[in-house]
Amino acid sequence: MPLVGGKELLDRAERGGYAVAGFNVSNVELALGVIDAAEARRAPILLQFNPSNIEHFGGIEVAGATARALAQASDAPVAVHLDHGPDITLLRAACQTGFTSLMFDGSTTPIDRNIQDTRLAGALAIEYGVAIEAELGHVGGREPGVATSESVLTDPAAARRFVDETQVDSLAISVGTAHGLAGNVDVALVRELRAATRGLPLVLHGGSGVEPNALRDCVRAGVRKLNVSTEIHAAFTQAVAGASGSDPRPALRDARNAVAAAASLRIDALGSALRA
Ligand code: 13P
Numbered sequence: 001m002p003l004v005g006g007k008e009l010l011d012r013a014e015r016g017g018y019a020v021a022g023f024n025v026s027n028v029e030l031a032l033g034v035i036d037a038a039e040a041r042r043a044p045i046l047l048q049f050n051p052s053n054i055e056h057f058g059g060i061e062v063a064g065a066t067a068r069a070l071a072q073a074s075d076a077p078v079a080v081h082l083d084h085g086p087d088i089t090l091l092r093a094a095c096q097t098g099f100t101s102l103m104f105d106g107s108t109t110p111i112d113r114n115i116q117d118t119r120l121a122g123a124l125a126i127e128y129g130v131a132i133e134a135e136l137g138h139v140g141g142r143e144p145g146v147a148t149s150e151s152v153l154t155d156p157a158a159a160r161r162f163v164d165e166t167q168v169d170s171l172a173i174s175v176g177t178a179h180g181l182a183g184n185v186d187v188a189l190v191r192e193l194r195a196a197t198r199g200l201p202l203v204l205h206g207g208s209g210v211e212p213n214a215l216r217d218c219v220r221a222g223v224r225k226l227n228v229s230t231e232i233h234a235a236f237t238q239a240v241a242g243a244s245g246s247d248p249r250p251a252l253r254d255a256r257n258a259v260a261a262a263a264s265l266r267i268d269a270l271g272s273a274l275r276a
Helices: 006-016 028-041 051-057 061-072 088-096 111-128 156-166 187-196 212-221 230-240 249-270
Strands: 018-025 045-049 078-085 099-102 131-136 140-141 146-149 170-173 201-204 223-228
Touching: 006 018, 006 078, 006 131, 006 156, 006 223, 018 028, 018 156, 018 249, 028 061, 028 170, 028 230, 028 249, 045 051, 045 061, 051 061, 051 078, 061 078, 061 088, 078 088, 088 099, 088 111, 099 111, 111 131, 111 156, 111 170, 140 212, 156 170, 156 249, 170 187, 170 212, 170 223, 187 201, 187 212, 212 223, 212 249, 223 230, 230 249
Parallel strands: 018 045, 018 223, 045 078, 078 099, 099 131, 131 170, 170 201, 201 223
Antiparallel strands: 140 146
16 A cells, blocks of 8 residues: 555545544654554554654654655555644645645644644645645643643634635644643534534544543544554553663564554544554
């Protein structure tokens, strides 16, 4: 199965009434682990990189080339996604290195500015034929390499204006989750946002620690993509914690397997197994 477009994954999730997992990876074993999970569960996934992940990977060109090669070698449909893109320069570099999906994150700026910047990001996405996700409201919390911040819930009327004026492919919403922390999801607000945005695919950030039943409710309410970082990074860290000796490969193999196990649980809760 080749590298696929982010839009194609979202369209298929919309038609099938499930959500795809977007896994943030910061090294090759994490990437291999989530792809193992996608292949074992026969699920589509997004391999995601935020700016901190990209830096750790050795820069956008190395991250992009590695992710594309891994996607192309995989049996599962894999999109390569830029998470929390802060500016057009990084978005353009991602397009040039073969990312098939972008997020522009203007969620900490006032709505008028967020709309204006997201429109520019959307024009770039059209130029390169890739998907564009934006964020309104703000999902706060703590993620390694990303500043800690407070959440601001997404307002449905503002969401309607935002999607009408930006024409994004998907919208990241703030409904109680937080990066790195389990949050209580306000499923009624997800439903309201889905109606306000006229059925736009919604994206839930802060996917780690959210109860599987709450995730299933979110999917029924219109979430079509879930971002997961902390859980798979924690699985990796725990697996390598006791490593010793001169050969890191046994511990890295354990870490890859632990990541695959954690990723599989999220895939199953989203209903995306057997959708490849
Ligand atoms: P978690 O760290 O809670 O899984 O959130 C990840 C995320 O939303 C990345 O954008």
